[in-house]
Amino acid sequence: MQGGQRKPDSLSFDVAESTETRIQRLISEHPVIIFSRSSCCMCHVMKKLLASIGVHPTVIELDDHEIAALPCPPDGEDSPSPSPKNSPVPAVFIGGTCIGGLESLVALHLSGHLVPRLAEVGALDGGYVARSEANPLYEALGLYDIGSSQAVQEFCSRLDASAHQRKVIEAYAKATNDLAMEISRKLAESMGLNGDLFENWPSQFRINKYHFTPETVGTLGVQLHTDSGFLTILQDDENVGGLEVMNNKSGQFFTVDPLPGTLVINFGDIGNAWSNGRFCNVKHRVKCKEATVRISIASFLLGPNEGSVEAPMELVDDQHPRLYVPFTWEDYRKLRLTTKHRAGESLADMLISTQNRVNA
């Protein structure tokens, strides 16, 4: 996830929203958020710890009267009284729950509960998703920004990759990024549109590892979902099947059997919105077919970092009135994270009501 340093004035009082309300709103809007005083070194250490797991929290600097409005303090290490001297900051909130200060965060990590908690709230986009009690079959390692060589290097370090493996991963990241761009460009051009539209859209990849056992045969390794971005390139396990896609009309599932030397390409929610409903954001899941380890690599072309997701005028006409209100990729991701709706349901929130649809 992306985060940012925000100055105290982003929390300044305005007539419409009290400090308490604003803090509550920020807590509910950000899967991982730290409130701190400015230049707080404990906050810096918290950020470092989270970054080492691939999570970049939003950091809000508060002044003393704003600190008094925090819904913490947690029990134990921090003061029960939010006075300036004895304050409950820095305080980190994960998924709306106050974890506490640095000591509590470290304790959570040492107990092995931090990573599953971050995974639960969907904050581990570019990080490691450990096998958890909720899903002991599945673990994943993600790289948030394929285009950034620094992110690729960090990813390789987390994998403890050798020099040769680093070269392979770098080349793979570049090749999938280029391929996703090329396919998207050709699609746009085939519709009479400028193929450069997707330039600078971020892309991400994730290595999925499924630990299938005799007891788990017939169960799901990954629940039914749509991918949130524009387009996905999936390098599936060449030997172990399990991927199933759903026919939207009949609800019937079809297996996608391994076919060595091929890639699976599918659209996600942003693809559906951008194309004004023409590209189907296919629902899919992974079922355990046999007791073995299964590995796949999914590369996602996401959505624009700047501007909004909006079907170009050329894709809107009498037969295809505009389906969705313009929305930003960042807001859409947050909506999916907070609602925990993973099968494209969040797109329905963006639909323009039938009577308000116009052909422009």
Ligand SMILES: O=C(O)CCC(=O)C(=O)O
């Ligand atoms: O493992 C697979 O075959 C599919 C994984 C997937 O759907 C995903 O990572 O979004």
Ligand SMILES: [Fe+2]
């Ligand atoms: Fe997927």
